[in-house]
């Protein structure tokens with residue numbers, strides 16, 4: 001078994017941006033609870049695995065922002081001759097993946113930033129990523145993916161777009177103007193970034209998914225357990241009165257199925273020509 005000491009640590013990680021530390025810290029705290037709570041993320045990831053190509057131009061692939069590497073087995077079954085690198089900013093997530101027995105000689109961990117991969121140009125046949133690149137700049141991360149892909153290599157991404165968690169954002173907006181939900185890039189941002197980076201025939205599809213919860217507390221618990229509660233630029237604690245007022249607002253959105261939480265999910269597929 002791979003020991004934790006063997007997790008490759010990119011030298012580029014020595015001085016990451018402050019926000020990268022915050023993202024990594026949030027996910028590190030969620031490492032143990034991630035698999036049990038990431039219901040939507042895991043469902044989206046499984047549908048992404050179904051879209052894996054049958055052959056790659058180079059027998060090397062990446063899962064960017066793999067967390068606990070929940071798709072390791074399915075990915076290896078789909079592409080049995082390929083060597084995978086499971087990349088994540090959070091060392092604790094990779095350690096949890098290791099505890100769960102997800103690494104082997106063909107599926108190796110790499111602690112690195114998706115926006116600055118310590119990998120050679122044109123070295124990968126596939127880049128896969130599910131619910132991980134939403135804190136990245138679309139232009140920077142797609143250029144990096146394009147760089148490491150070999151000609152005819154493919155990228156397969158799913159991530160939440162602007163408009164996700166809108167009920168939470170709307171409920172907070174009535175209470176105060178502090179950021180409580182991340183300002184995510186929209187479809188047009190990813191579309192123009194894909195074109196500018198050289199992915200000429202990128203296929204981008206948007207799917208709206210709604211989860212229902214019994215209480216705002218269970219929504220907050222779920223977001224925390226999956227690390228999705230990280231908000232760029234947020235500072236200070238939320239007071240109890242502000243929280244209760246927000247809950248009252250959110251309750252106005254209750255339906256027969258419960259409290260809705262909307263995710264606006266992008267599926268992006270492209271080939272390096």
Ligand SMILES: C[S@@+](CC[C@H](N)C(=O)[O-])C[C@H]1O[C@@H](n2cnc3c(N)ncnc32)[C@H](O)[C@@H]1O
Nearest residue numbers: 027041045065066067088089090113114130132
């Ligand atoms: C919501 S989890 C997704 C995990 C998994 N891909 C899934 O679909 O269940 C997001 C993961 O992306 C990682 N992440 C976020 N930004 C990253 C970046 N710039 N580079 C590498 N990993 C990143 C986080 O540390 C976290 O483990």
